[in-house]
Amino acid sequence: MPLPKLLVVVRQNIRRNRKNFIFSSFGIFVGIASLIFFIALGQGISTRVVNKMFPEDLLEIVPRRYKLAQTQIQIGARMDDETIADLQKLPGVVRVYPKQRSKFQARLWGGAGTLLGRESRRDLHTEAFFDGIDPKLIRPELARETTKNGSLKDGQACKQNADCATVGTYCSAAKRCEFYWRRFRDW
Known part of the structure; x- marks a missing residue:
């Protein structure tokens, strides 16, 4: 059908059917x-999560390791305190933290009081391998970050977990607010 005739039919x-046309257009x-x-929402969430x-x-700077006959060999400089100090001196570097990798399992327990909104008398126990940095290196930053909103500080008295308003704290058996990351123990 030629285009002019098609436009006449349309x-x-x-x-004839204005109501149907309006509903279809809507x-x-x-x-x-x-x-x-939804495409924009997915892209936004993806970007936030990735960032x-x-x-x-x-x-992140990691020394190269090569596997040779079931052994790992590190090639090049080691990441010791001197190397970390040299990296800190580079222009544009704000902070340098050494990264630790657990070669063994770590154990974490706690959380007595509430579990998903329910009262619980038992601690939760979990084991995991993890990557991270030595807590001593960032303890001042963690304390500064969690107390800058004027919420409870680590070590203040509490009766239940809800009294410890600071993110990352819980009410310990000693009735004191403590940071969760202090519960990590190496086996």
């Missing part, structure tokens, strides 16, 4: 708007 259908509009919204896990302003 115009006639729109005149449905198409809502569908496209929903598609755009949280892999920040663009952080650089």
